[in-house]
Amino acid sequence: MLAICRRFSGGDFLIIPRNNQFKRFLKQQKKKKKEIFKLSSSPPKSITRDWIGPPDGNSNLRPTHFYVPPDESNVEKDLRLKKVDLQTFNHDFWTRQNITFFKRKAQFIHMELERKKQIDSDNKNKKSLSPEEMAVFYKQFLEENYQNNLKYHRAWYKKNIFLLWPALKVAVHNLFKKARLKN
DSSP states (O other): OEEEEEOSSSSOEEEEESSHHHHHHHHHHHHHHHHHTOOOOSOOSSOSSOEEOOOOTTTOOOOEEOOOOTTOOHHHHHHHHHHHHHHHHHHHHHHHHHHHHHHHHHHHHHHHHHHHHHHOGGGTTOOSOOHHHHHHHHHHHHHHTHHHHHHHHHHHHHHHHHTHHHHHHHHHHHHHHHHHHHO
């Protein structure tokens, strides 16, 4: 018996026998698909600009590897270090927040499914909750973390505003540097 199989990568159709060849074909296609999306988390060996990496697994933020020019001045170094500090602050907060979120979400789902099993014997095989049922958790989680998020956003804005002065100093420094090079 032959089966018509649509390729994963394109819109064309293949006719493949339904046996072990078919299973091997599917495995090969899945492997090819995975290879396409493999990302490296280390920056290239020689960079001349800031490098933005793939999203971190815990914080979901993209880390930035800042370029350090060979003739970096003190004001440029100060700005770069403050940016690194801000990035670390963001990464730490969102890592903690995401770990807490997923842990509480799993607990909520487990408790709700257990509660449903006790109430209704028809729900014994149910393994997930509806979006309406999950909305209760999302609302509750946001309300519980409101003050924590508010503190984070205030600190984030404050740190970003304090980056303006070093950035202005770097801009002025670079302006004078270009003027000296012209003369």
